[in-house]
Amino acid sequence: MNRVLRNLYNFYAPLRISRSLTYMAQATEYQSFPFLRWLWQIQDFSAVMQRRSLEPTRAARLLRLGLLSGMFSQIILAFSLIYVSQNTPYDEIRWYGLALLVSYPIVWAHMLALFLALGRIIITEPRENRQAIQAAELFQKHPGNRIAIAGSYGKTSMKELLQTVLSEGLAVAATPANMNVVSSHLLFAQTLTGKEDVVLVEFGEGKPGDVAQFSAMVRPTQAVITGLAPAHLDQYKTLQAAGKDIFSLSRYVSPDNMYVNAESDAMLGFIKPKYQTYSRSNVLGWRVDKARTGLDGTSFELVKEKKHLKFHSGLVGLHQVGPLAFAAAFGLTCGLSEKEVKTGVGKTTPFEHRMQPYKLSGAWVIDDTYNGNLEGIRAGTELLAGLKAKRKMYITPGLVDQGKETADIHRQVGRLIAAAQPDVVVLMRNSVTADIQAGLDDTDYKGELLVQDNPLEFYTNLSNFVATGDVVLMQNDWTDNYH
């Protein structure tokens, strides 16, 4: 009963509901369809803001003010109609008033979605087009080598690997963190001095045409494609469509300057004979040998004829060998000395929230919460399977934006997890939990399964669940707008 009353209060208190709706708009980057999808799934508005809270930006303040004005106008109108109805013979006026009073949160939640859609057409898209034109001017006049990095996964890691290695002998600039949209590219382009030897630009992809737009803007001289896996399928619909968009880079880059990850099975149909490929066994004419990984990092050798170059990186996981070997071999082709390349590879350390190991209550925790695709799950579960531990724990909520294939993909996730044979699997209760469980059942998983209703509480108290000798792999994390 208390819960019902609390829900009603959170739904009908204008200050509360306006804050929740504005937060939802902000968390979905002011996109109307994701906002609506979230809105229609909500059962408890008090639980909307769990991970973060509303950032009081100018746009958020304006939206909230608009919402409040609209809501209060409707409430005043509703009461006015109810009042007027007492002095008229028209009973239906009272009902109109009551309907307006009951419906104001629903009406204004949908009005907000409408405003967001209109705002995108009238404000955001024209602004992005202007920014793209400005950014294109800046990028295209840059004399350095412009390297585009694209793919469904691994692009931020590849960008940072190349930046770390190439910086040992060249002046390198790279787009910051995982910022890979037009507005952030414009800001980055404005910081370029023209003296950089290499400019690394990460291409984000969220919907068909994104990579093509970035390619036209940056006009890269070289491109690295890191992999293709189910991601953003709610927009792309098929993996083929996502691959087509990513490989639209080939319209601007000559085939021999296209570097492609040959370990990504989904990309094989897109690879042309003249493309250069890299993998954990071969890279740019080098053979990759003696690859080993552990919580202390990864080592491997590049071998060509009688030459053996040994490398060690702080990155964790055999899936890192291909990208690391590529960064090393690419560094050599760019004219760096062997010593510089070795030093550069040696400086690579785990990136935040991407296969980042740390100690917690005596246990080793591998934080891979920024991972978000099936290939990442495969890499993580392979790593977990290969590590020695007294007890292994695997934690995931599953993957987001997997479109129509979400059930199949999560069943695969379940099977991959089971193959790693963790002693404990922790899932976060959401729309894909049953599919992952089905995958675990397919393989007759014998370990302990915990399903957590409150992910934030679980992550916050992880230290209470682990002990010395445990190895814990945390893959992916869902923001508030996914359920």
Place this chain on the structure above:
Amino acid sequence: MQTVAVFFGGQSAEHDVSIVTALTSIINPLELTKKYRVVPVYIAKDGQWYVHEKLKNVALYRSNDLKDVLAQVKPTGVILGNGMKLLVPTRLGGRKTIPVDIAFPAMHGTHGEDGELMGVFEMAGVPYVGCGVAAAAVAMDKVLAKQLVYAEGLPVTKGVWFHSQMLGQDSKAAIRQCAGLRYPLFVKPAHLGSSIGISRVENMTELQNGLEIAAHYDDKIIVEEAVHNLVEVTLPVMGNDNPEPALLEQPLLHAEDFFDFETKYLNGGKKSGKSMRSGGKKMGSKGAQGYSRIPADLPKELSEKAVKLALDVYRTLGCTGIARVDLLIDTKAKKVYFNEVNPLPGSLYAHNWAQAGISRVALVEKLTAYALERHAQRAKLTTTFTTNFLKQF
């Protein structure tokens, strides 16, 4: 969902330590299991019991609001017999009944850890975590515990004991009783934990002072010879019929020093002055759980001897659930002596169990399972039977 009532606070010098144990090491992990409804039962310093969700918040005890909150909450009643039921006052002036499925005592020291509270649970017939009445009472009496261990042929340090009353009547007799012991000596109140009231004395004058301090806290005093070449270790043990050890833990203090209450709890494990320095290296600076080395730095043979003695003591005293056995080791003579047993270790020694591979959540789950196991075993015993005794009158 089973209801676990966690009892903490109490009329004891270790009231505050008990709050920390309950809130951090028991209530939070129990709630994280999602298997239990956890009810906090706070026993105030005046002995009144209180039940309220607010009492799970550690900030309340740090603030000055506790009295106000207790005044609002009002004391809780209890019904014993065929289980335990808490009678919790409601806002409207009525009382709601909360049946307790498992009792989890988090009490330290007198009126809680010493078997008194366990007696209440026994009377109620409710399963409870930790040692039973007899084991807790014996463990909390250092004199009785040593006598029992000694009688079982296990090694204890040489010492004497007497009632505090004797000091008032004839203090010289008490001193004379210690004449056969070799200095330095330790003077301890027989029933207190957390090193309260303990003195290390080098001569007769210090002995006199030490006895007076101990008599201030307890009606029974024990005086023991110090162990030379001392390494003090402690071992948390868990289980009923087949107890399992955690890891031997060694306090990081100077050998001649000892572990007093101030060092353990008030200074966050940091002893001031030069006694905390060993070879120029400052030690024990990691807070309340960072004052020790786990596992203890001992030769394998001595470690094994210590673990065996601790397990023997645990069984001899009839401990169940959980306890912590303190041992004294003469590293040159390679001798291990029983020192004392703590039937409810502070914070359950969860830091040690975690290093031994048992997480805080797993620890409380195991302890509740041991409580249910022991209760089931005892339920099989016949405790009443029909006689014609009354008909004879």
